Amino acid sequence: MRIEILNTGTELLLGTTLNSHGAWLGKELLNLGLRVAKQTTVPDGMPVVEAMKESVERADVLIVTGGLGPTSDDLTREATAEAMGVELIEDEHALRCVVEFFERLGKPMADSNKKQALIPCGAEVLPNPNGTAPGVYVPPRLGKSSPCAVFLLPGPPNELYPMYRAEVPHRLRALAEIADDHRMLELRFTGVGESSFHERLDANLHSMAGLEVGYCARPSEVDLRLIGSSAVVAQARDFALSEYPEHLISENGSSIEEVVVQLLADQGKKLSTAESCTGGRISSRITDVSGASAVFTHGFVTYSNEAKQELLGVGAEILEEFGAVSEEVATAMAEGALRASKADIAVAVTGIAGPTGGSAEKPVGTVWLGFAAKGDNAYAIEQFWPRDRESFKACVSQKALDMVRRYLLFGA
Amino acid sequence: MRIEILNTGTELLLGTTLNSHGAWLGKELLNLGLRVAKQTTVPDGMPVVEAMKESVERADVLIVTGGLGPTSDDLTREATAEAMGVELIEDEHALRCVVEFFERLGKPMADSNKKQALIPCGAEVLPNPNGTAPGVYVPPRLGKSSPCAVFLLPGPPNELYPMYRAEVPHRLRALAEIADDHRMLELRFTGVGESSFHERLDANLHSMAGLEVGYCARPSEVDLRLIGSSAVVAQARDFALSEYPEHLISENGSSIEEVVVQLLADQGKKLSTAESCTGGRISSRITDVSGASAVFTHGFVTYSNEAKQELLGVGAEILEEFGAVSEEVATAMAEGALRASKADIAVAVTGIAGPTGGSAEKPVGTVWLGFAAKGDNAYAIEQFWPRDRESFKACVSQKALDMVRRYLLFGA
Structure with missing residues (x-):
């Protein structure tokens, strides 16, 4: 029809x-x-x-x-x-x-x-x-x-x-003569590139008879849409999850911030944030979730070097030696946020959103993400998103939330 | 065409x-x-x-x-x-x-x-x-x-x-052969109700021959669209501005955060934020503007009472006596942010975003906005937006930015 x-x-x-x-x-x-x-x-x-x-x-x-x-x-x-x-x-x-x-x-x-x-x-x-x-x-x-x-x-x-x-x-x-057994499932993934994701899944999914497959990409996020009979949708879901077991955010349309707040609440843990280049985007996303107050109490927006020193206790000497956008500063920011908030987990970001402020060594799009959790060693990872300011903030905040999600689910 | x-x-x-x-x-x-x-x-x-x-x-x-x-x-x-x-x-x-x-x-x-x-x-x-x-x-x-x-x-x-x-x-x-004397102007206003705005302007605007008028409303913001010859668009603009002189954000599509960052830069002033219910939305909006680092250094996301005490020095006794959502706490938050950041201006918000957490006395949607500036007395105002969480955060952050805009333009 x-x-x-x-x-x-x-x-x-x-x-x-x-x-x-x-x-x-x-x-x-x-x-x-x-x-x-x-x-x-x-x-x-x-x-x-x-x-x-x-x-x-x-x-x-x-x-x-x-x-x-x-x-x-x-x-x-x-x-x-x-x-x-x-x-x-x-x-x-x-x-x-x-x-x-x-x-x-x-x-x-x-x-x-x-x-x-x-x-x-x-x-x-x-x-x-x-x-x-x-x-x-x-x-x-x-x-x-x-x-x-x-x-x-x-x-x-x-x-x-x-x-x-x-x-x-x-x-x-x-x-219409409406078939009873008709189902739609939307799997939301993060941290996968759309084209490689597609390449690894597509041939196999398209070989499943009666399955309709769709992709919808946003910055750092891809929805995989599966439509068909319950049996074929379940088969496709199992296959996608076997290929990307750690990248799945949700099967019900939940956002990564909703998933993170729920995981924190389930585990009775508190999160703190220390943000430079995202300027509060991470904490704003977390507090978009109703009930966030149970798991989030302190957020630090430290846009200047002075703020990083005063609010997070980042040492002047490491800011001097490595620069604000560095592994050392990102790590120290996460440690400082953990200490100052008494939370269980802290995530920190420092980067160059652009369009100005880049250098040959650290071009626009460079970002370091720091992570600290009670009883674990703090660390930081580098990422690179040379994108417009809005997409940059979306990608960085998504990755920070994903570091928390992975830690809560997989311990790393 | x-x-x-x-x-x-x-x-x-x-x-x-x-x-x-x-x-x-x-x-x-x-x-x-x-x-x-x-x-x-x-x-x-x-x-x-x-x-x-x-x-x-x-x-x-x-x-x-x-x-x-x-x-x-x-x-x-x-x-x-x-x-x-x-x-x-x-x-x-x-x-x-x-x-x-x-x-x-x-x-x-x-x-x-x-x-x-x-x-x-x-x-x-x-x-x-x-x-x-x-x-x-x-x-x-x-x-x-x-x-x-x-x-x-x-x-x-x-x-x-x-x-x-x-x-x-x-x-x-x-x-296209676009007529030379064809102009579109979009005036962006804040702090006006759509229907009263419409009522005060409409009859007069519609009497102007050859003018096409349109309105587009977002939370706490209305765009007035004027299309026609340069002469009639100018006439319509003058009339709208005479009715709402202090509510105009921009004539070129600039957002209120862009206007605020520019005003701060022009006046060589720095802003700090202390956010409870908006959870970083205000600082995130400010830092969406390229060049924000010149005017914004410290932001405080104080979601819990402890954070308000520890980061902003809000007294335990006023939290106890008046509650976190109160004139006294909003004022103390703004004063605390000003002190801790050494900025020239600070704005603070504390409210009940909902859907839970309201009471008969302070229902969901209640918010106090605090304002402090060097050399002026700090104060706070109450607003009420019983809306969904997203619209609530949009309205509160808009109002906070508008308090800064009005202070910088009109001194109050």
């Missing part, structure tokens, strides 16, 4: 409003085991007619959002009638819906709202408890020019979501 | 990733006075070919995002060659871009990355400093089957945004 989505609204194309309906509907349909073949956005007015004509030719089901209002650029009803080859009539039930909405509000109904009771002849009216615009369902094979089934749903989310949930899924279930 | 956008990526249709590229590009094009006629999203793979064929038939310019990676479902290059009727060849310049990217990273290049150097014959390679995938520009009338101009841009935002900015606007300007 080919499903298309058409989102109408000039504001969606001006960039002033983010089109979240497409993603929201995609997710809802996936819950039914259904997929969106194509999503289109067009401005209000005549482009809706053209886009509907194209879609109903290809699709079995078309879901349209927006354009059901009373104003002159709300043309979805008219476009449907034209694209499907059916007549538009004033529907008694739809008119009652509109009239009753205004009565409930205790407000007079404008004449223009009468337009909202125009419905393609033979279509069903979908009540809208949260707004003036009734929805419309055109069943398959009602239209003269296309057998496509069409849903017209309102644009405002507080009207769209409840109407979708009340009116759409059972009709789609009846239209 | 008819412009279409094609966003490719299965994840965009599954609802797991929100398609923000459409909106972002819409906004950028609006800056040039250009409008998007249609935006389409299709899954990776063969649907890209079909969608491109449809678009290049109708459009003068097609902008495609995604599908430039090394994996088997990245088919945008192939789809372009097929839709435009041009041959795909291995491009020396593109190959060098890919090779150099891996050299910079000091990592071996996988064989699959070679695929990224395949370019429609005669097209231009757009360098990608932030990733392996070079972009592509197919000039108009290069294709045998369509005269459409096509831009192929990478999907990851940290690659897309800089490539768009470096490579696309000047080519679009050359393609």
